[in-house]
Amino acid sequence: MVDLCGVQLRGPVLNGSGTYDAIAARRAFGDELLERFPFDCFVSKTITLAPRQGNPPPRLWETPAGLINSIGLPNKGLAGFLAEDLPKLAELPVPLCVSVMGFDHDELNELVATVGACDEVALMELNFSCPNVETGLIMGADPAETAAAVEALRPLTQKPLIVKLTPNATEPAAVARAAEAAGADGVSLINTLKGMALDPKTHEPWLGGTTGGVSGPAVRAIALEQVHSVSKAVQLPVIGMGGIASGRDAADFLTAGATCVAVGTESFRDPAAGARIGAELRALSRKEREFSSGAVR
Numbered sequence: 001m002v003d004l005c006g007v008q009l010r011g012p013v014l015n016g017s018g019t020y021d022a023i024a025a026r027r028a029f030g031d032e033l034l035e036r037f038p039f040d041c042f043v044s045k046t047i048t049l050a051p052r053q054g055n056p057p058p059r060l061w062e063t064p065a066g067l068i069n070s071i072g073l074p075n076k077g078l079a080g081f082l083a084e085d086l087p088k089l090a091e092l093p094v095p096l097c098v099s100v101m102g103f104d105h106d107e108l109n110e111l112v113a114t115v116g117a118c119d120e121v122a123l124m125e126l127n128f129s130c131p132n133v134e135t136g137l138i139m140g141a142d143p144a145e146t147a148a149a150v151e152a153l154r155p156l157t158q159k160p161l162i163v164k165l166t167p168n169a170t171e172p173a174a175v176a177r178a179a180e181a182a183g184a185d186g187v188s189l190i191n192t193l194k195g196m197a198l199d200p201k202t203h204e205p206w207l208g209g210t211t212g213g214v215s216g217p218a219v220r221a222i223a224l225e226q227v228h229s230v231s232k233a234v235q236l237p238v239i240g241m242g243g244i245a246s247g248r249d250a251a252d253f254l255t256a257g258a259t260c261v262a263v264g265t266e267s268f269r270d271p272a273a274g275a276r277i278g279a280e281l282r283a284l285s286r287k288e289r290e291f292s293s294g295a296v297r
């Protein structure tokens with residue numbers, strides 16, 4: 001068992017928000033999915049207060065080692081999520097973490113107070129990779145913005161609050177320290193790195209949103225360094241992600257200081273990747289235990 005902010009998980013492998021649609025997967029694979037659910041805790045796609053259409057297509061570009069996405073957070077909004085998605089996500093065999101994003105403090109407060117009051121929800125993740133419309137600053141890129149938001153949210157719920165850090169910050173460890181001082185229960189990182197691709201024919205930006213977020217193996221070394229420096233800076237549990245595609249990758253993030261890991265882009269290649277990575281991780285730690293006990297020479 002793994003303790004994540006007081007919530008007991010059967011293992012350390014989560015999904016990265018927005019990279020695994022558990023409701024669509026259950027439609028495709030049936031109830032067998034519940035018997036072999038690939039993650040030890042399910043993180044929802046980020047929801048916002050109002051419904052969003054997302055960015056115009058194209059929304060994806062494949063790089064030699066991952067993706068650039070400009071999905072733009074399409075979602076049903078809070079009311080749609082509560083009415084349609086939450087009852088289905090509550091049937092998953094693992095604890096549920098709901099990811100929320102607000103474009104100002106009032107939106108965030110309403111999201112956290114409402115979602116936090118739902119019995120089906122074990123944890124909340126605060127996606128701070130968006131501009132605060134009141135200041136124009138990316139909330140999660142600035143320690144003071146992060147602290148102000150977390151301080152306002154802390155009294156609104158007793159549920160654990162995990163701050164998702166953006167790698168597009170001067171010093172993610174400083175943002176993590178600010179989140180910890182303001183009352184966050186955990187941090188997760190990394191979200192995607194800002195990138196772009198040009199249409200090979202027109203030389204115009206390929207993505208409908210002009211720029212997008214880079215993910216996958218291309219970002220793994222950056223993510224590992226950030227997880228390492230953030231883990232040293234705070235006492236909070238850290239969820240590490242960014243390009244994890246094997247048990248070895250996951251083990252590296254745990255060695256760097258993470259309590260849990262999350263699998264994102266790899267699930268697009270293989271929807272069972274979370275289960276495979278969990279099994280590889282267990283096999284690796286068995287081998288290491290045998291080696292250190294002298295059973296293997």
Ligand SMILES: Cc1cc2nc3c(=O)[nH]c(=O)nc-3n(C[C@H](O)[C@H](O)[C@H](O)COP(=O)(O)O)c2cc1C
Pocket residue numbers: 015016017018019045046067069071073099127164189190191192214215216217219241242243244262263264265266
């Ligand atoms: C298609 C796509 C959609 C994503 N949507 C979200 C989202 O809704 N909320 C969020 O916090 N992160 C989102 N992410 C970021 C991932 O959760 C993760 O932080 C990032 O992709 C790094 O992990 P990876 O390299 O394993 O994919 C998205 C990533 C991708 C590729």
